[in-house]
Amino acid sequence: MRLDKYLKVSRLIKRRTVANDACDAARITVNGKPAKASYQVKIGDVIEIAFGQRTMKVEVLNIAEHTLKADASALYKEL
Numbered sequence: 001m002r003l004d005k006y007l008k009v010s011r012l013i014k015r016r017t018v019a020n021d022a023c024d025a026a027r028i029t030v031n032g033k034p035a036k037a038s039y040q041v042k043i044g045d046v047i048e049i050a051f052g053q054r055t056m057k058v059e060v061l062n063i064a065e066h067t068l069k070a071d072a073s074a075l076y077k078e079l
Contacts, residue, residue: 004037
C-alpha cells in the first residue's frame, strides 16, 4: 500500500492530499530515510511524522485497504 494512502487509512493524517504534501516537503521519514508518497509500506516499518514542533513515531503493525475509525489505531503502535 502507498505511504500516503496508509497515513489516511490509519487516520494518522486526515486527508490523502495532505499526506502527499507532507511527503513532498520531506516531513515524513520511513526507517530513518525521507520517503515519497509512492513508497510501499510494509509491516515493521517505522514511520516518523513531523507536525510542526511535535514529532510522532509509529511502527506499522497491519495494513488494510479500508478500516473503521474505531479500528484505525490497530494498524500501528506509537513508539
